[in-house]
Amino acid sequence: MTGVATVRLTAAQALVRFLAAQYSERDGEEQRLVPGVWGIFGHGNTAGLGQALLQAATCGDGAGGPVDLPFLQARNEQAMVHAAAAFAKMRDRLQAYACTASTGPGSTNMVTGAALATTNRLPVLLLPGDMFAARPADPVLQQLEDARAGDATVNDALRPVSKYWDRITRPEQLVPAAMAAMRVLTDPAETGAVTLCLPQDVQAEAYDWPEAFFRRRVWHIDRPRPDTAALARAAEVLRAARRPLIVAGGGAVYSRATGELRAFAEETGIPVADTHAGKGAVPWDHPCAVGGIGATGTAAANALAREADAVLGVGTRYSDFTTASRTAFADPGVAFVNLNIARPDAAKHAAVQLVADARAGLQELRRELRGWEADPAHRERARALAAEWARTADACRAARTGGPPAQTAVLGVLNDVLDDRDVLVNAAGSLPGDLQMLWRARDPKAYHVEYAYSCMGYEIAAGLGAKMAAPDREVVVLVGDGSYLMLAQEISTMVAEGVKAVIVVLQNHGYASIGSLSEKVGAQRFGTAHRYRSARTGLLDGGTLPVDLAANAASLGARAIRARDLGELRAGIERAKAADTVTVVHIETDPEAPGPPSSGWWDVPVSEVSELESTREARRAYTEQRRARRHHL
Structure with a gap:
């Protein structure tokens, strides 16, 4: 570029240096906009972003200047996006982690996390590896062959779940794309997942970048006033x-x-x-x-x-x-x-x-x-x-005699043990419903329940992100066995990073929420329990599976505590709070215990015709309830 100071870097090196220089500001408070990069490396990003992040950590910008963009290693691509979203939620959307994954399955694993971030209006920056822009061979490993379009890749699946999406097929395209990405990340009205697809050959390609691209840049977040x-x-x-x-x-x-x-x-x-x-x-x-x-x-x-x-x-x-x-x-x-x-x-x-x-x-x-x-x-x-209602909630939170405790009683113990500034993290199943009715929050950050996307598997990864965003607060993850089995791997990331959290696992051997819903729609809890297949019925209604989630958590590096009743649960949580490492407290609960009394309706259609009397009865109730629906015009 004639007359313009430039520096020669690969596209990946330029992106790392650019991200390290971005800041956000609101009400006079400045902070790093992108505090780091989550990632799992493969052939689609290790030679590009992987090399660039290593170079930044060991050599800086190559001219004696530092490049502060820490790398964090995740265990699952979906989970790292959840951790990034939870971090942004705790930081009031003023900061956003980047997440990089390799070409193909690594990148498509981020689709669920992107959908959650966009649905919840939370900023995350996705940097998926992509196929060769130059197409030196066709197809290459993990390429999606689409006979209708030569430029289609699996990363196109990220388009509908991103608030901004771009594919960088030439290094110089990074300049406008990166600026657009920062604009969307810092716009409260438009924010969500932002995706910059990075073909693996473009990541490693060099270009003479204008020095101005790397200057310290502050993105001001305004407070618009009403008309x-x-x-x-x-x-x-x-x-x-x-x-x-x-x-x-x-x-x-x-x-x-x-x-x-x-x-x-x-x-x-x-x-x-x-x-x-x-x-x-x-x-x-x-x-x-x-x-x-x-x-x-x-x-x-x-x-x-x-x-x-x-x-x-x-x-x-x-x-x-x-x-x-x-x-x-x-x-x-x-x-x-x-x-x-x-x-x-x-x-x-x-x-x-x-x-x-x-x-x-x-x-x-x-x-x-x-x-x-x-x-x-x-x-x-x-x-x-x-x-x-407070009196009704007190009764719901009270312990009952005999058998495993009700989930509502577990919530009562948790609410009593946690301090006002402690953060409770949850997402899916029957827990959010009970929590919305029973949880007593005094602090706007004490209740961290993701219920826009209601994503099973969010909880443990989110606990990691929430604790990183608020290290001065106790973070307590509340997760059922169904969600735990879907995405527990970030326990080992907590151990590796020295991030301490408390994880309370409720073992009810199935999907309590959908079991209850199944019953309401006349489907008799079909397919909602974790059971052996019965030789007599041919269905999954045999004995309970011998799944030991406390042992699983210990195998991932956590300290595990087994609570047999509510008294041991209370003591276990107190011990976990006092510990200096991630601790899992495990307790069996009754999946069929009654929840708080309902006063609202949720529209889940029931089969219009059926051979089952339970379904016909549910359909009659549904037909009556839906008459109350209305448009507000």
């Missing part, structure tokens, strides 16, 4: 309401709007319900808090939702669990005001749209509503319903 006219319309809706309700979602936490949300609720007296991502935004025992809302919500929140004539959504995407499959908000004239930085979410339910940062938007709305309060009778009813 003045939209603000007036929102205030008009809320001032006219007699039974308003706030639904707090993840956006309230990521924008660090929790203090503003509490002040807003206290000044207006509007009750606050929360989603999984929003739990803890208002402490569970705050006078305005009424608990989780929707299909697995509390009776208090769902009663107020049914009666609400105005709903203020703060940073929520209104999933089907939040709306109880569009049955939660039953008032015929209910109106919505949605405060969200992403317009598609702000526009849901024909709402008045406040497209803005949650904290900035609440500040403006507070000023607009100054002096207005909700009806005192409505406030008192919300407090009474919340108190009544």
Whole structure:
């Protein structure tokens, strides 16, 4: 480049140097945007990114300058993306790890993690190895042959689950692609998985890069404020309401709007319900808090939702669990005001749209509503319903006599043993439903439950990422045996990296959540237990499999504690918290123990015709329940 200072590096070396120089800033706080790279090497990335990361760690930039981009070795490609997503969630989306995998199966293993990150609006940077751009041989090892398109590779599977996707077929294409990737990673309205596919020959190809490409660059994350006219319309809706309700979602936490949300609720007296991502935004025992809302919500929140004539959504995407499959908000004239930085979410339910940062938007709305309060009778009813639910939750959390403990009693022990700042990590199965109804969070980071994608296998990898993001907090992973068996390998990564976490494994010998759902839809828990195949029936309904998850955890390097009852569970968790290494506490639970009383509905279609009476009965109930569904227009 004539007249421009350049440096000759491979594309992989240039990318490593570029990533090490990126920073994010919000409210005057700067941090590294990409603090490191997770990876598993193979022929598609070891000669490119692998060599570049080694060179950065041992030689710096080649001109005496450091290149600080640490490498972390994972055991499973899906898991490392989960760890990166959990890290971003704990850091309020201000930082994002990169993840590199080899060509073919290594890269496609990241698809599930990418889908989770994008669904949850969490930034992760994926750097999958790709086929030869020059096509020196065709096909090469692990190439997907598509007779319709010569440029198709398995990495095209990452397109629909990425918020930005590009394939770098020439080194110089990296410059605009890398800048676009950083833009999306730091945009709260657009963020998610960002994928830069890197053909293995391009990674190793040299180019004369402009020095300016590697300068220290700060990506400023703004706090957009709502439109003045939209603000007036929102205030008009809320001032006219007699039974308003706030639904707090993840956006309230990521924008660090929790203090503003509490002040807003206290000044207006509007009750606050929360989603999984929003739990803890208002402490569970705050006078305005009424608990989780929707299909697995509390009776208090769902009663107020049914009666609400105005709903203020703060940073929520209104999933089907939040709306109880569009049955939660039953008032015929209910109106919505949605405060969200992403317009598609702000526009849901024909709402008045406040497209803005949650904290900035609440500040403006507070000023607009100054002096207005909700009806005192409505406030008192919300407090009474919340108190009544607290008594119900106490009964659910209490221990029972005889047999393995109920899952709800295990949650009671955990909630009592953990401190307010300790982080509970969970994702899938029946646990999120019980947690949304029963868990008592006072801190916005204490409840780390992934329920946008509800991905089995997220839990242990997420515990690793969460602890790396918050080393000063105790991180406790809660996982059932079904999820554990899918993705437990990152226990050994915790051991290798010296990352200490507590992992509580509930062994109920199957899939408790789907077992219960199967029963509700008339499928009689078919295929939901971990059993031997029976010679008598030909089905998987024989004896329990002799699976020893505590021994498995110990084989991966963890310390294992076996708890036979709730007393031993409590003692085991206390010992695990005091330990200096990853510790697994294992306990058997009853998969058929009753859960908390349900007050919401979730739409799962039931077979319209069947030879089974159980299915016919379930269909009759389903037909009746779905009549309550409605569009909010």
